Amino acid sequence: MTRRGGEAVPAGLISQRSWVRIPLPQRRTKKIMPYKDKDRQKQYQREWMRARRAEFFVDKECKKCKSKDDLEIHHRNPAKKVSHVVWSWSSDRRYEELRKCDVLCCKCHKERTAEQLGVEWQHGTPYGYRTHGCRCGACREAHRIYMRKYLSRR
Numbered sequence: 419m420t421r422r423g424g425e426a427v428p429a430g431l432i433s434q435r436s437w438v439r440i441p442l443p444q445r446r447t448k449k450i451m452p453y454k455d456k457d458r459q460k461q462y463q464r465e466w467m468r469a470r471r472a473e474f475f476v477d478k479e480c481k482k483c484k485s486k487d488d489l490e491i492h493h494r495n496p497a498k499k500v501s502h503v504v505w506s507w508s509s510d511r512r513y514e515e516l517r518k519c520d521v522l523c524c525k526c527h528k529e530r531t532a533e534q535l536g537v538e539w540q541h542g543t544p545y546g547y548r549t550h551g552c553r554c555g556a557c558r559e560a561h562r563i564y565m566r567k568y569l570s571r572r
Contacts, residue, residue: 467505474505474516480523488524491516496534 475489493499495518504512522530528549532538539546542556544564 463506470505475521478521480526481520482522482526482530485523485526489521490524490527491519492522492527492530493519 478489479486480489491502491504493502498518500515504515507515520530539550541552541554542560544557544561546552547557547561
């Protein structure tokens with residue numbers, strides 16, 4: 419018998435992680451969530467990672483154009499990239515991954531990625547309309563044709 423919270427409890431009936439009583443055979447199979455509502459937990463985690471990300475970019479600017487808006491990280495060498503979801507990692511592990519990256523604004527990041535992949539866009543393509551925001555007649559027509567085919571498949 420052990421004493422927890424002023425009452426005598428047989429050994430093995432209280433989980434070491436929480437005050438929830440769980441019979442000993444089920445202790446390893448049942449997970450105790452900090453939130454009973456999974457949506458509330460996911461919302462907390464999203465806010466927590468958003469705050470960590472915002473904290474990282476507070477004093478940063480785009481390496482190419484010096485903008486402070488819509489900042490993103492860009493891996494210099496994609497072969498050395500472990501993952502792009504670094505905001506939930508421990509600070510040491512996150513720091514090691516971010517050392518392999520440059521801070522770029524959204525526009526410069528798209529340009530640098532296209533350079534790395536060897537993608538060159540041309541007028542008169544749906545890609546030019548969607549990704550580059552080109553609204554010339556040829557790109558509009560290509561987008562219209564693409565959307566007509568896309569909607570007919572649905």
